[in-house]
Amino acid sequence: xxxxxxxxxxxxxxxxxxxxxxxxxxxxxxxxxxxxxxxxxxxxxxxxxxxxxxxxxxxxxxxxxxxxxxxxxxxxxxxxxxxxxxxxxxxxxxxxxxxxxxxxxxxxxxxxxxxxxxxxxxxxxxxxxxxxxxxxxxxxxxxxxxxxxxxxxxxxxxxxxxxxxxxxxxxxxxxxxxxxxxxxxxxxxxxxxxxxxxxxxxxxxxxxxxxxxxxxxxxxxxxxxxxxxxxxxxxxxxxxxxxxxxxxxxxxxxxxxxxxxxxxxxxxxxxxxxxxxxxxxxxxxxxxxxxxxxxxxxxxxxxxxxxxxxxxxxxxxxxxxxxxxxxxxxxxxxxxxxxxxxxxxxxxxxxxxxxxxxxxxxxxxxxxxxxxxxxxxxxxxxxxxxxxxxxxxxxxxxxxxxx
Amino acid sequence: xxxxxxxxxxxxxxxxxxxxxxxxxxxxxxxxxxxxxxxxxxxxxxxxxxxxxxxxxxxxxxxxxxxxxxxxxxxxxxxxxxxxxxxxxxxxxxxxxxxxxxxxxxxxxxxxxxxxxxxxxxxxxxxxxxxxxxxxxxxxxxxxxxxxxxxxxxxxxxxxxxxxxxxxxxxxxxxxxxxxxxxxxxxxxxxxxxxxxxxxxxxxxxxxxxxxxxxxxxxxxxxxxxxxxxxxxxxxxxxxxxxxxxxxxxxxxxxxxxxxxxxxxxxxxxxxxxxxxxxxxxxxxxxxxxxxxxxxxxxxxxxxxxxxxxxxxxxxxxxxxxxxxxxxxxxxxxxxxxxxxxxxxxxxxxxxxxxxxxxxxxxxxxxxxxxxxxxxxxxxxxxxxxxxxxxxxxxxxxxxxxx
Numbered sequence: 001x002x003x004x005x006x007x008x009x010x011x012x013x014x015x016x017x018x019x020x021x022x023x024x025x026x027x028x029x030x031x032x033x034x035x036x037x038x039x040x041x042x043x044x045x046x047x048x049x050x051x052x053x054x055x056x057x058x059x060x061x062x063x064x065x066x067x068x069x070x071x072x073x074x075x076x077x078x079x080x081x082x083x084x085x086x087x088x089x090x091x092x093x094x095x096x097x098x099x100x101x102x103x104x105x106x107x108x109x110x111x112x113x114x115x116x117x118x119x120x121x122x123x124x125x126x127x128x129x130x131x132x133x134x135x136x137x138x139x140x141x142x143x144x145x146x147x148x149x150x151x152x153x154x155x156x157x158x159x160x161x162x163x164x165x166x167x168x169x170x171x172x173x174x175x176x177x178x179x180x181x182x183x184x185x186x187x188x189x190x191x192x193x194x195x196x197x198x199x200x201x202x203x204x205x206x207x208x209x210x211x212x213x214x215x216x217x218x219x220x221x222x223x224x225x226x227x228x229x230x231x232x233x234x235x236x237x238x239x240x241x242x243x244x245x246x247x248x249x250x251x252x253x254x255x256x257x258x259x260x261x262x263x264x265x266x267x268x269x270x271x272x273x274x275x276x277x278x279x280x281x282x283x284x285x286x287x288x289x290x291x292x293x294x295x296x297x298x299x300x301x302x303x304x305x306x307x308x309x310x311x312x313x314x315x316x317x318x319x320x321x322x323x324x325x326x327x328x329x330x331x332x333x334x335x336x337x338x339x340x341x342x343x344x345x346x347x348x349x350x351x352x353x354x355x356x357x358x359x360x361x362x363x364x365x366x367x368x369x370x371x372x373x374x375x376x377x378x379x380x381x382x383x384x385x386x387x388x389x390x391x392x393x394x395x396x397x398x399x400x401x402x403x
Numbered sequence: 404x405x406x407x408x409x410x411x412x413x414x415x416x417x418x419x420x421x422x423x424x425x426x427x428x429x430x431x432x433x434x435x436x437x438x439x440x441x442x443x444x445x446x447x448x449x450x451x452x453x454x455x456x457x458x459x460x461x462x463x464x465x466x467x468x469x470x471x472x473x474x475x476x477x478x479x480x481x482x483x484x485x486x487x488x489x490x491x492x493x494x495x496x497x498x499x500x501x502x503x504x505x506x507x508x509x510x511x512x513x514x515x516x517x518x519x520x521x522x523x524x525x526x527x528x529x530x531x532x533x534x535x536x537x538x539x540x541x542x543x544x545x546x547x548x549x550x551x552x553x554x555x556x557x558x559x560x561x562x563x564x565x566x567x568x569x570x571x572x573x574x575x576x577x578x579x580x581x582x583x584x585x586x587x588x589x590x591x592x593x594x595x596x597x598x599x600x601x602x603x604x605x606x607x608x609x610x611x612x613x614x615x616x617x618x619x620x621x622x623x624x625x626x627x628x629x630x631x632x633x634x635x636x637x638x639x640x641x642x643x644x645x646x647x648x649x650x651x652x653x654x655x656x657x658x659x660x661x662x663x664x665x666x667x668x669x670x671x672x673x674x675x676x677x678x679x680x681x682x683x684x685x686x687x688x689x690x691x692x693x694x695x696x697x698x699x700x701x702x703x704x705x706x707x708x709x710x711x712x713x714x715x716x717x718x719x720x721x722x723x724x725x726x727x728x729x730x731x732x733x734x735x736x737x738x739x740x741x742x743x744x745x746x747x748x749x750x751x752x753x754x755x756x757x758x759x760x761x762x763x764x765x766x767x768x769x770x771x772x773x774x775x776x777x778x779x780x781x782x783x784x785x786x787x788x789x790x791x792x793x794x795x796x797x798x799x800x801x802x803x804x805x806x
Binding site: 254258288378379386389 | 653654655657658659661662663664667687688689690691717718719774777778781782785789790792793796797
């Protein structure tokens, strides 16, 4: 049986993702679709609106056969590490293709880009660091550096978030010489950052905004979401009494920062270049997470980067934890969140060839990465009432979801 | 001008304290009464019902002339260190007497006890550790050890909380050969631990229970409290919408423990002998602070000791912070919380002779002890709504309260 891998966050699972699954199945010709998904926190440093278990159910119902968890230490990272962790996880699971969405829908642009970059690595790096040293933000700096090596934006803008990620996947596959064929499908209609819901294929950002701002399932949001997502969103809200957003964590993260020394803050992953002083400086005067972010934000410290830093503070993710990952960038285990019958069949046929453990509950391994995952999960559920947060945390120890 | 020192927590200030002030003034013949008071957290490891500033106001209105803050690192400690910090603070403030309440009201028992203990130090220590090694609780172990050196309970039970503290004051004065005369007055009517309000002089514990259990000022509580305390309790509740008790911190401290490794937990002051595993073991299953405490408590880990440990976890007070205090057990500064006109006169006359800074706002020193104080204050106010907690924290930077 052949498997095709998708790399996703499903926050929430929406029509764009359903389209992605459908097209990936067609394009790859694979029998089994394996999604590797961020857990409690997402690549852009946000808490997921509903938890990983509810998102897993929605994904399985919409046609994914296996849902694997992308460990926190890979998920809440810049695109390079995110891509590295995701690709390696899918490789361990034995996929022969990985399919991602892009504006162009043409994989040759990515392959060409990879070689252009590889052959001009030094030029690219010099240009990138020149820009970063000037205080240019990472996306803008990389756009300018790409230009230096001939990768202009006329065919493909490599600085667009989805292209950055797609490029990361290709780079990861080719750098590691993995026997995986990268595929891309055309993303249609909406832009990643488009904040208005424009049709049945809406951007993830716009749906999130709509859900979190209104606090309910508006008609517009409903039109962009498949039935199964709607039912998971409603089920989660009924059980937890809210959807997760940064503002709900403001009290916890402010408490945390106010009881840390600057030295302790500097030991947190991502707190670099004196950022600890900037975070502390405003901690006592702000009354919301948004206000704090706005106070700290500069051209260099982008919103996304700062959100990731706050996620690391909230989850107490230390530089020491990350340096282990950097020292040994392999994937220590593959964690199964859910599967269909077909997914189970695939995994049964595949299991014996896997050289890392396939785990379901977090307590089936002593690996640091799983311990970080537990902390992230605990922090994630901390905003719920006592009984709920204990009950929800215990899901981490349950057998995988099956539909 | 002569000053007499009192060592107090004022949680809340009640008729027993008013009596203590009155009698101390009489017994010492001093013009100025200086109270050194615990701040956000108390010796037994509890958050103060209302904050230090409101308690300072109540104390000044009831006849205290100067209120000094006992730093957190001395306040939330076993009786020895609590006494050491309090006595040294009062010494820096220049008191010639220190007056404490006791069941006997006879200082000679304490002096006799001090010498008996000093002359039989080895016997006492051996007996104490024999008992502690058996798993006996500290109060019970010390009672048995005192017996070994001839200090039986017929004249004075040295294992009673108030006597333990009183004895600590005398020991601190005499060990350090301070030019301070210890005085004691008779505590009347109620026992320290008595949980029923029995008259106009009620125990601190019984009043706290009454206030926190009912959540309001019952008639019984009112009868045991002076008018000024009642008005401070009401004012605080009106502003903060609640009185502080451990249950309100349950979410924060559970979040904190769940995102710490056992190694990090073991670096917290008071987390010894594998207690980190015991705390973690139950963290995920309990739904209240009380339930957690009951699950962890053993004969050796007394309620009080565990509450102090949780206070250190909540405030992120590390063993490293404490080892500085142990290495240099001097008082690095004297912090003034409030004063009357007479108190101001006294301090003005005294200031030049002081060999440590007299500070009012916490940012007037860089000392570790003040940084710990800030963390404690931040943690203390963390349960209030955003605007309130910022506003209340800013009190730490205001001039002293004057009435």
